[in-house]
Amino acid sequence: MFAANHSLFTHNAKNTHLSLNGISGFELVQLLEKHEVLYNLSEVEAIISDPSISQFIRYTAYLYLVAQGTLESLRKLSSEMDFSYYNSAGLSAVLIAIRSGRSDVLSWLLENTDSSLQAKDSQGRGAVLTAIAFNQPDILEKLVKPQSENGYGLSLDESDINGYGAVITAVLHERAEMLQRLTKSRRHGGYGLPINATDNYGNNAVLIAAAKGRQAILRELTKSKKKGGFGLSIKAKNHTGNDTVLISVANGQMATLTNLLKKKKQGGYGRKLQVKNNHGSCPVLTAIGNGQIEMLRWLVKTRTEGGGGLSLPVQNNRGYDALQIAVINDQLDMLRLLLSDKSENGFGLIANDIRILLQIAAETSERIYLWLVMYEFEQRTKAHSSHDAIAWASVILNDFEFCREKLKSMLIARYREILQGHLDQPAHNKPEIHMLTDAVEKLSAGDGRLYCASHFIEYSDFTAAFEYYHSVFADPICAAEKREQAGIELTNMIYNGYIVISDGKLDISKSKARMQIKEPERRQEGKNLEIMRQRVIWAYEFLHNNSSAFANSMRNRFNIILSDILDTTCVSEPDWSADSVRQFYEYYSRHNAAMLTEAAFKRAFQNMTKLLEAQQTGSLSIKSADSTRQNTAGSTWGLFGQTKDEPRIQDSLLQGTASKIQGTGCTL
Structure with missing residues (x-):
């Protein structure tokens, strides 16, 4: 309740919302709907009169006046009101007047506005039931008295x-x-x-x-x-x-x-207490079906303990027991307690045939179905092994189509948790890891391997991570986005020098040896053009057909390095050097000929071909090797890196290269 001199509302500087001592306009509406609370009526009237305030708030304030204000104020402000408006409880001005016992206001509303006695609240209560509920006998009498006797002629049959x-x-x-x-x-x-x-x-x-x-x-x-x-x-x-x-x-x-x-x-x-309804539901099953946990506790407590002394293992006429009744009625909290051990303050029931409960849940409750599967999974894990639990879950997924995708997501998350537990152990249980990874893979191809790979990255086991990522990258069954993700991770490991490739394959011994290299040495390697060019060529194939923003960014960086420039910020459209073209071709012609269709390589090769043709026709003057190699921006001449004595040799080399590329079926 507010004192008469207390400001009910204030405007902010921009006049965009109301507040009551810091309370928002929406909360102010909620307060004004509490018609029994006494506010400063002049301030309520000010709200109604202010056109800058939303109609929603102004109409609610007017309804407050119907309950607490003077008839004079209601008349004066009636032009500001839409009398068809009703509040969040479905209460119109007429129903508020009735419940507030304001017969004079009710008469005025019906005689001077378009208010109707046919209005009903959100519970479907009309004028008659409102008068009864709020104990307004005089208004009720007026409502049901015939119009011939100066009443409103409403029926009590409402x-x-x-x-x-x-x-x-x-x-x-x-x-x-x-x-x-x-x-x-x-x-x-x-x-x-x-x-x-x-x-x-x-x-x-x-x-x-x-x-x-x-x-x-x-x-x-x-x-x-x-x-x-x-x-x-x-x-x-x-x-x-x-x-x-x-x-x-x-x-x-x-x-x-x-x-x-x-x-x-x-x-x-x-x-x-020994009663049943037409369906054979006793007090115990009734409590379960309605989620009355504390009532159930009392019912099954022994009489010597002050309880009802009833038995929990009971069935109704259709043979449904306590667990089945909980499932049918979507009582998840009750079901949890029924199956929880007594040591955990549960009821200690045992689900002898979980499939029956699953069949019922598949027809009645998705959330209970999912919970039951995960419950049985954990029970089997504890009693037997995660292998047994996973095998059982696989059978359930095959036998039930109900919310299969959601269940898959939940199982994947759980398998990952168990897998993480094994991965975190100092000594890896490889059979368990493989089994769990395979279980995830069966539900979503690639997920298990990606998860293991990310773990090995975290623990700096890059060779293990590379093998997992590579298997995803090369697996056509995996979704494109997973293969692209794996490709980016492979690219990063190679580019940053954690992985060494030999003849297109992971060189495990050399890669593991690199784990001993310290950070200063790694930084020095990053300044070595030959080293970085080799890494880029190894990594290039893992960005193949990947059009993501990250892949495009890496591809641009690679093209700059292949242009013999280590400052990857200085050139926007670089041209590969001759050495880069040669090394790229030599590597991928042996390892992955499809990479010879890469746009950057094709463009670089075509530029070289055009330049050689120009040299042969004499339309291009040849500069000295020293002067051309000073062009670090990757000019066309610098691309070849030739000397005056080399054009014919270089020409024959490239012609041989072209014929080999054409022999792969690749179009340049």
Whole structure:
């Protein structure tokens, strides 16, 4: 509650939102919907009058005035209001006037605005049920009085979305006097409604009172008429055969259940726990199906411990047991506890046939299906081995199509966790690692190998990482993005000198020997053109057909180095040197002829060919070797690196190269 002189709202500098002591405009709306709270009415009126404030807030403020403001203010500000507006609870101005007991405002709204008595809130309650729920007997009388008698002529035969009519609404809100008036005969000044009215499911007033824990009105409902009560039976049942005991259990009404079970001479109702509904559902199964965990704990606790003394292994008429009922009703938390060991505060049940539960879950609940698979996987891992668990999971994936992709993702994540545990061990259990990697691979080709490779990178075992990455890169079954990822990792390892290639293959001994090289020496290698050119040529094939931004960037860097330039920032479109063209051709003509179709190589080779043709026709003057090699930007002449005495030899070499390339079937 705010003091009358307390500022309810403020504007920020740009006037874009309201706040109440730092509270946002949205939160202000929520506060204004609390009609029982008293705010400074002048400030509420200021909100309504301010056109810079959103209509949503202004209309909500007007509804607040309907509940708390003066009729004069409502008249004055009526032009600012859209009377078809209703708040987040579905309440219109008419319904707020009724629930606030403002008959004068209600009359004014109906006579002077386009407000309607047909409005209903989000629960489907109209004017009549609102008057009953908020205990407004005078307004109710006006609402149902015939128009010929100066009333509004509404019917008492109204119900909400649950089928709750006038009688049950009075019970729900514990309006005992209203209930008396509703059910009293007309000749005695009442409305003559039957006390045994029911909702959509056959629940009468007694069952509703038990479900909602309305113990005081439950006592009045079941008291005999001779004693001033309504004379209803405590043994009432709904369409499904649920009585007050089962209804109380289903709704977790422990206090109500305790009174129901208490002996009559002790002030209770003398009911028994040994009851079932039409489907054979007892209190235990009812608690499970409705997720009432604490109620279930009490029901199965022994009587000597103050509990209900019921047995947990029970079945209904269709043979469904406790676990199956939990699955059918999507009660995951309950299922977890039922299967948890008693030492973990669970109920210690055993799933004798998990497939039956999976079959039920596949028809009723995706989340429970996924949980059950992972639960059984862990149980098998503990009892047997991860190998047994993985084999079982593979069978389930083959036998069930239900949410297969989600299950695959969950299993992959779990396999990775187990795999990580083995990889983190100082001494690797290679059979287990291979088995787990293979399990991931069967679910998603490439994932297992990529995961292992990334682990070995982390522990600087580059030869092992290279083999895993290379197997993915060369595997046509793997998705293109996984092969590209592997190619980039392979490129990085080679380019940074962690891997040595001999005749197109990983040289394990030389690569492992490089692990002893210190960082200063590695930096020096990066300044050596011959070393870097060789690395680039080795790595080039792993970027083949990879059009990612990273691959393009690396390819540009490689082309610069192949132009005999180590400063990879100084040239945008370099030309390869003759040595680079030769070495590239010699390597890939033996190892991977498809690489001779690489655009950069083809362009460099064609440039060399054109230059030689120009030399032979005499259209190009030949400079000295010293002067040409000073051109570090990779000019056409510097590309060949020839001297005055070399053109014919070079020409024959390149002609031989061209014929060999053409022999590969590659088009240049």
